[in-house]
Amino acid sequence: MSVTVEALWRHPIKSHGREALTHARLTAGMSFPWDRVWAVAHDAAKADGTEWAPCVNFSIGAKLPGLMAIDAVLDEDTETVTLTHPDLGTLRLRPDEDPDALIAWTKPLMDPARAQSQRVLRVPGRGMTDTDYPSVSIGNLSSHRVVEQKLGTPLSTKRWRANIWLEGLAPWEEFDLVGKTLRIGSAEIAIREPVVRCLATTTNPETGKRDADTLSVLNEDREFCVYGEVVGSGEVRLGDTAEVI
Structure with a gap:
């Protein structure tokens, strides 16, 4: 099964809203475009x-x-x-x-x-990401479904605030990508580290109320999704493939 881009999101104002996209142009050394500006x-x-x-x-x-x-x-x-x-x-x-x-x-x-x-x-020239370097966050839908199964309830992926969602990876395979470089569409992203999660993910993004103990079903380091650094500029679109290069 190929790995494909299933969703793209940006968050223009940090922690104050998200927007679904169909495509984005990533630039080497920069955050996801218009994300956490x-x-x-x-x-x-x-x-x-x-x-x-x-x-x-x-x-x-x-x-x-x-x-x-x-x-x-x-x-x-x-x-x-x-x-x-x-x-x-x-x-x-x-x-x-x-x-x-x-x-x-x-x-x-x-x-x-x-x-x-x-x-x-x-901040001029970059988004206010949670990392001290301009990063792009990548989620694995298979891992998301494992969290849903462990909690016994459907969950919106918007809880995780990732920029790029991939379909086709095995559960938690994203962590095996740390230290490797992905080509997603025509962009190249070096995967740097896992994302350490906080209480924000326990909140329902439709209501703004905490309703699911997401942190209890993650590993002991509370990791979910990974951070990457854009090392090769290019276009990313829904349906594009992702592969290790």
């Missing part, structure tokens, strides 16, 4: 937007599960993002120009006992 720093953050910063500085789904229910659509030409949430309705904004609108819109999702969203940051 913006990030929402909270009032205890040390990040200032001049360089990459770890996720502890940001309002994210691990701390604020309601954020997990946001969907996003990005207009690349105008850099306008349209966000929707089942409890908040719709917000359309340009994050660089109107960050306060985003802060106000998400305020009902904030935990008063935690740091509050304060400002929107954008």
Whole structure:
């Protein structure tokens, strides 16, 4: 069975919505295009937007599960993002120009006992990934189905916030790819390391409520999906094949 691309996702504002795509052009040394371009720093953050910063500085789904229910659509030409949430309705904004609108819109999702969203940051030239290098995250649908089976319930893949979903690998085979390079479509991605998971994955992305103990059925290191680094620029489309080179 060949390995194929079954889904592509980007998350224009870190932890504030996801958007399904049919294709994307990956660039060597860069994050997935328009993925985590913006990030929402909270009032205890040390990040200032001049360089990459770890996720502890940001309002994210691990701390604020309601954020997990946001969907996003990005207009690349105008850099306008349209966000929707089942409890908040719709917000359309340009994050660089109107960050306060985003802060106000998400305020009902904030935990008063935690740091509050304060400002929107954008790091020049890269996305605010969870890795200190510009990364692309890759998921294995066979592994996802194992998690579903262990928990005895259907789960949305949106819980995992991966950029590329592959079909045709054996369960957990993605971990065997660490240290190897995949050609996906015409792009080449060097697989660097597993993704270590957090409480965000326990949240239903339709409701923003925690409802599944996903972490309990992962390995002891809580790994699911892998991070890769784009080493060869190229196009990736739904249905493209993936192979080790």
